[in-house]
Amino acid sequence: MFKSPKRHHLASPVPSRRPALPAVILDSARYISLAGFPKSCWGKPLKNKLRDILNIEIPIISAPMGGATGPTMAAAVSEAGGFGTIPLWGGSTEQVRKGIQQVRALTDRNFAVNLNMDFPHEEKLQACIEEELFAVSLFWGVKPGIIESAKKGGLVVLSTVGNAREAKLAADAGADIIVAQGWEAGGHVWGQVATMALVPAVVDTVSVPVVAAGGIADGRGMAAALMLGASGVWVGTRFLASNEANIHPDYRQLIQEASEDHTGWYQELYDGFWPDAPHRSLENSTSERWRAAESPRSGSRPDEDAVVGHKPDGEAVMRYQSYTPQTGTTGDIAAMSLWCGQGVAQVQETMAAAEIVEEIYRDARRILQAGSDVLDEA
Numbered sequence: 493m494f495k496s497p498k499r500h501h502l503a504s505p506v507p508s509r510r511p512a513l514p515a516v517i518l519d520s521a522r523y524i525s526l527a528g529f530p531k532s533c534w535g536k537p538l539k540n541k542l543r544d545i546l547n548i549e550i551p552i553i554s555a556p557m558g559g560a561t562g563p564t565m566a567a568a569v570s571e572a573g574g575f576g577t578i579p580l581w582g583g584s585t586e587q588v589r590k591g592i593q594q595v596r597a598l599t600d601r602n603f604a605v606n607l608n609m610d611f612p613h614e615e616k617l618q619a620c621i622e623e624e625l626f627a628v629s630l631f632w633g634v635k636p637g638i639i640e641s642a643k644k645g646g647l648v649v650l651s652t653v654g655n656a657r658e659a660k661l662a663a664d665a666g667a668d669i670i671v672a673q674g675w676e677a678g679g680h681v682w683g684q685v686a687t688m689a690l691v692p693a694v695v696d697t698v699s700v701p702v703v704a705a706g707g708i709a710d711g712r713g714m715a716a717a718l719m720l721g722a723s724g725v726w727v728g729t730r731f732l733a734s735n736e737a738n739i740h741p742d743y744r745q746l747i748q749e750a751s752e753d754h755t756g757w758y759q760e761l762y763d764g765f766w767p768d769a770p771h772r773s774l775e776n777s778t779s780e781r782w783r784a785a786e787s788p789r790s791g792s793r794p795d796e797d798a799v800v801g802h803k804p805d806g807e808a809v810m811r812y813q814s815y816t817p818q819t820g821t822t823g824d825i826a827a828m829s830l831w832c833g834q835g836v837a838q839v840q841e842t843m844a845a846a847e848i849v850e851e852i853y854r855d856a857r858r859i860l861q862a863g864s865d866v867l868d869e870a
């Protein structure tokens with residue numbers, strides 16, 4: 493049985509069951525609140541602060557990662573004072589309800605369910621509303637009508653965008669938070685603009701908090717994103733190397749060994765299951781053979797019909813399939829779609845998700861404190 497749903501909306505009190513966070517983290521929270529610019533992005537007042545909207549202490553959001561992040565990850569990050577998300581777009585509406593209940597069984601803190609606008613989503617959104625969920629994260633395009641329905645249903649809405657024009661569309665429709673996903677990001681990548689250029693452009697366009705995504709894997713990345721005017725960060729690849737990520741050990745190992753130039757952005761390499769959806773993944777035997785064959789279009793690629801392995805339930809995984817190799821997958825794991833962002837060089841060891849949240853936050857604080865020294869020493 494799951495705990496009764498609690499919705500912690502704006503200005504709601506901190507739930508009493510929350511364990512106290514370590515003093516250093518609370519200090520960091522105060523520090524960044526005073527000096528880290530979430531309140532106003534370089535002089536432009538925000539209507540609300542990210543931490544107030546989400547009722548969190550630490551403005552770090554674990555990115556939804558289909559196939560890799562489940563209830564344990566979402567709960568661990570929210571329990572650590574950040575904000576967890578769970579992608580629930582790939583299954584049935586019943587699985588959406590079940591997923592929400594699974595997270596609630598682990599935490600009474602807030603989290604978001606991630607829905608994909610390229611797949612059926614209206615019934616799933618309705619289920620989120622009926623379950624009295626706190627927040628939804630919507631990605632793969634901005635659909636103003638869906639944002640409006642989510643708001644009418646009482647949800648906090650996070651909308652992922654790839655440029656400032658889309659950010660305005662989402663904010664005008666009522667989105668509470670804009671997630672600016674840069675081209676460096678791992679997994680499916682909606683836009684074409686790098687995080688460094690995207691974040692300030694979006695911050696200059698909307699008056700709701702902006703969260704930076706793509707290539708942010710440590711405290712340096714977080715500090716830089718805040719300096720660009722972001723109110724928080726949305727971290728994916730770094731959390732793949734966490735105890736809570738449900739990925740195959742070979743995939744995790746390859747991530748920990750990879751360098752920053754070891755990923756590729758592809759228009760349609762892994763298009764089985766989800767066509768017309770550009771993505772970033774590690775270079776591997778599949779991408780190398782495809783390049784060696786002069787990058788042919790889908791349908792005439794080498795080994796097009798080859799089965800490279802099997803999912804834990806025994807279903808075949810095809811060479812060009814969009815599939816996150818999970819624990820229990822068998823076969824040639826290294827040949828599969830190993831989603832990964834360009835921040836991968838900063839991902840070297842596996843840690844608990846809570847430790848990742850704490851480390852990124854502490855380092856960001858240290859770097860922001862040293863800010864003027866950095867300028868002097870440049």
Ligand SMILES: Cc1cc2nc3c(=O)[nH]c(=O)nc-3n(C[C@H](O)[C@H](O)[C@H](O)COP(=O)(O)O)c2cc1C
Pocket residue numbers: 555556557558559560579606631652673676677678679680705706707708709726727728729730816831832833834835
């Ligand atoms: C394995 C993997 C799966 C992903 N699946 C999703 C998803 O289901 N929904 C979504 O909105 N974004 C998804 N993304 C994108 C992330 O939410 C996020 O934007 C990205 O990881 C940020 O860049 P970073 O990996 O450099 O931190 C995925 C990313 C990865 C690496």
